Amino acid sequence: MLQKMRWACGAIALIVCWCAMSASASAQPAINGPTPPRFVPMTAPEEKNLALVLRWYREVIEGGHLELAPRYQAASYIQHNPNVNTGLNGFLEAFSRDNAPVNPIPAQLENPPPLAGARGDFVWILWQRRPRDLAPATPFYYHYRFELLRVEHNQVQEHWDAAQKYANTGKVLFGKSSQPLRRFDTGKPSAAERGARDIAIEAATQVYFHCHFELADRLFSADYIEHDPNLPYEPTLRKRLAAYESPHELETDEPAIALVNGELVVMMWNVSSADPDDGSRTYPWNYFHLMRVRHGRVVEHWDPDALRTSRGAAAAAIAGALQRQAGRDCHPRADR
Secondary structure, three states: OOOOOHHHOOOOOOOOOHHHHHHHOOOOOOOOOOOOOOOOOOOHHHHHHHHHHHHHHHHHHHOOOHHHHHHHEEEEEEEOOOOOOOOHHHHHHHHOOOOOOOOOOOOOOOOOOOEEEEEOOEEEEEEEEOOOOOOOOOOOOOEEEEEEEEEEOOEEEEEEEOOOOOOOOOOOOOOOOOOOHHHOOOOOOOHHHHHHHHHHHHHHHHHHHOOOHHHHHHHEEEEEEEOOOOOOOOOOHHHHHHOOOOOOOEOOOOOOEEEEEOOEEEEEEEEEEEEOOEEEEEEEEEEEEEEEEEOOEEEEEEOOOOOOHHHHHHHHHOHHHHHHHOOOOOOOOOOO
């Protein structure tokens, strides 16, 4: 969600040392490692779109300068977050609550996203944060949030994230795309990128969603990196994947959109769930996966899931072992 939170805005800093991030958390190592920044291939126009979006985050979202929103957002702006009314006015209404503009506007984003890219008309961002105010027994972990935006004519036209509707939000005017997302410009992937996209979609739908674990040995590297905090500490590949819980209300297995930048494939699905304010209605939201595919297999995976309470106890049981590893150097597989 485009949430007005200070942690949620950052700039791409590909030269940031991943080891420094690990050292800052050495007192309590995470059960899922942080994401090291890495190069994301883009064309010059796509880099321009990404820069536009990150500048918007820095000035409007993090800086709180809502008077600049019309510069970056189209008058016909479409909002898919189920807690915010669609339209530019809906955005301004939601973000004006308790707004406190920062002066001067920050020169850089406070918390850079480790991964972000653009393809065609679309920009995607992976935000990383460490949840605050955890219960004492809850193990330390990294949580990932996804943003997808459509840019046209140097303005943000449309926005999606993985937020679900909060109770007591009331009736919300939900946004609706003017056409299926595949009809917009989604870039021109190479043959290798198309192959990576096909593998990622099969891994997401057949293994994660439908539990066809017999396909795991073909689709996943045996030592793939798992960033879902509920999965990485299982002893075997199949047990790790079996711990995943997929949304039950996906409209279709086929993602609404799948974008590929080199080895990275971001996928988004349309979901429909019961409205927490009125059980007789449903509301739309979106769900994401991001995978890194190399040599025909998934080598890294992210999703927006938070640590489930039922998994917290199991994770806490291995906290001691992780503590002993806290002083080690960089992740040995991060650059494989």
